[in-house]
Amino acid sequence: MESRKSFGGSFGFVLAAAGSAVGLGNIWRFPYLAAKDGGGLFLLIYLILLLTFGFALLTTEIAIGRKTKQGPLTAYSRICKKWRWLGLLACLIPAIIMPYYSAIGGWVIKYFLAFTTGSYVEAAQDGYFVGFITAQHEPLVYMFLFLMACTAIILLGVNKGIEASSKIIMPALIILIIAIAIYSLAITHTDANGVTRSGMDGLLIYLIPNFEGLTFSHFMSVLVDAMGQLFFSLSVAMGIMVAYGSYVSDKADAVASVNRIEFFDTLVSFLAGMLIIPAVFTFMGSEGLSASGPGLMFISLPKVFESMGTAGIIVGIMFFLMVLFAAVTSAVSIMEAVVSSFMDYFHITRVKAALAEFAIALVFGTIVCLGYNVFYFELPLPTGSTGQVLDVMDYISNSIFMPIISIGTCIMIGWVVGPQVIIDEMEKNGETFSRKYIYIAMIKFIAPVLLFILFLKSSGMISF
Structure with a gap:
């Protein structure tokens, strides 16, 4: 068994943890929820929960990892010892997520290449996305x-891979997202009806x-949405922060690290x-x-970029590069x-463990991709919607x-x-x-009470 490595410093850990937090959930789920739940109202509730509810879960997982x-x-x-089942669940969750996250990461590569090779007009057409994901091989x-x-x-x-890549990718991602956000605020557009809107x-x-029209039921709905988003934003309840915490040196300032992760995530x-709401609203x-x-x-934003003309090509390339960076970290x-x-349970090397997880993710990722053609089905979910393989996972x-x-x-x-x-x-x-x-x-x-409410809502047992 290999000796356990540590992050080279607090900065490397913070960037790696922030890179984990900054994923597709931030980029496509956070803006949608903010728009749906009253803009600033969602932001206010989210910030309060981040500093209390999210902070408690994040601190706990990092501390468990570093202590053990x-x-x-x-x-x-x-x-x-009696709660070892939590560990099994904490390992099972990322094992389930990795295959379909890889499939979505593949979608991001497809769109990045579409914009870099000049196929952005086709990418903005109705049916392009559905045509791509239902293809059998691509x-x-x-x-x-x-x-x-x-x-x-x-x-x-840990050092040459996770930490080193985070130190390169995260600054680049932040620069890209700031540049595109500034551009989104500066644009204006007049539609076919003569209505002019701006970023x-x-x-x-x-x-x-x-x-x-704010009611108790609406407030509770926003509260649950913000809580659910925190799981994605902070990468808690997936075993990730436990794993990353295990690589944090005992000499590192854990309190400061948690504060910085919260800051980067919120930023x-x-x-x-x-970036997204002003651009989509404008066009x-x-x-x-x-x-x-x-x-x-993959549908709304390519249309927005195509509407921007020549500038949209550059913005689209920058956007999907940023999304690709976020997806990889x-x-x-x-x-x-x-x-x-x-590595810890089977006492095997990193190479063997990584190749084993690669094989698992490849097999189930293949099933996810084929879930839109060969293995297509529509399964009713307790939330009232229907889903394919990816949605079920x-x-x-x-x-x-x-x-x-999280409750456990x-x-x-x-x-x-x-x-x-x-x-x-x-x-x-x-x-x-x-x-x-x-x-x-x-x-x-x-937190246990809020989490129980979230569980009842997300499992479809109650609605607001």
Whole structure:
């Protein structure tokens, strides 16, 4: 078994953790939810939850990883043997996510190449996206390329792979997202009806809270949306932060690292909204903001870029390059959660663990890609929608398993072993854990209740 490596410093860890947090969930889900849930109202609730609810979950997972120096599969049993099942679930979740995340990463490569090779007009046409994902072979090729790139980074290890790539990709990603956001705010467009809209108009929709017609049920819906987004934004409840925490040196300032991860996550999520909402609103109006998920990323935005003319080619290339960077850093963290678990549990080398996870992700990623043609079906989901293979895997991992592991973690830390275990780990070098009492209240009382509500809502048992 290889000796466990550590991140070279706090900065490398923060960039790697932020890179994990900055993924497709930030770029296509955060702006959609912000637009749907009243702009500034969603932002306000999200920020409050980030500093309380999200902070508690993020702190717990990083501390568990650093204290045990284990991947998620074995870390929880080191804290409390009777709760080892949490480790199994924490390893299973990223194993489920990685195949379909690789498929989506392949879609991003396809669109990046479409814009760089001058096929952006075709990419903006109705039916282009559906035609691509329902093709039998092409999605498989792009999924394979994306998975190969992630595996190569994982094989290089913690320092030369994860940390080194994060130090290059994350600054580039932030520069790209700031540049595109500035451009989005500066554009104006007059539609066929003579209505002129600007990026600044879209920014006001994004930033100003809309309390019109606000009811308790609407507030609860926004609250649940913001909580669900935090799972994606902070990469909690997936074993990722446990794995990354296990590579943090005992000498590092864990409190400061958590604060910086929160800052980077909020910054990129906010900028993603500032990039997408003004651009879509300017060219497509309020109706264009109703698209979510793949529809926003691969249908609405290419139409926006095509409408920009020559400048749209450059903006489209920059956008999909940024999305590709975000997808790679997130996918690497998802893969590492499984690889570190295999290394610790089976006592095997990084190469063997990485190749095993590559094979698993390749097999199930192939099934995901074929889920739009050979294995196509429409399965009713408890949320009221229907889904294919990708949607079912996403529902099981995100709506069922992630809330369960978070609730279990809160109970284990809050009531079985006690919050002091985490507090001691955060303060082991004499740091001041300034939000200690907020942490105790959240992990013991507030977070479990909120998570239970989220579980009931996401599983379709209740609605608002």
